[in-house]
């Protein structure tokens with residue numbers, strides 16, 4: 001990437017930029033790129049239609065560099081060295097609106113959500129087997145992260161970022 005002369009903005013986040021407070025987690029679906037939102041909405045709707053004993057919830061959609069830097073600092077930089085690492089990249093698909101994280105909340109026998117979030121890996125694997133993301137143009141990235149779904153052709157989409165009006169935040 002070329003930068004205009006005189007541009008003194010750092011091109012990469014350094015440790016000095018790590019926020020000391022967790023930047024807000026965004027879960028609004030309308031922050032997603034349409035190219036990802038449309039298939040993601042369809043996939044989640046189909047999963048909810050077929051699997052009714054849980055409620056599907058999207059817990060994170062678009063991220064800013066600031067939040068990604070905070071996540072990346074976990075387990076890597078002061079003052080977060082004692083916490084586990086939770087991401088491996090600063091260049092997440094979330095920053096392009098091309099990924100979302102979802103969870104399942106168990107429903108009671110009247111269909112109302114309980115406080116019980118399902119974290120079992122087997123349950124996520126089962127959902128992906130029951131409603132495969134592939135035909136929707138999506139993929140999960142298990143075992144790295146089971147809650148994360150992103151555009152299957154994200155690399156190709158990013159090659160056409162301006163045509164698709166993709167914006168990195």
Ligand SMILES: [Zn+2]
Nearest residue numbers: 099100101148
């Ligand atoms: Zn994710």
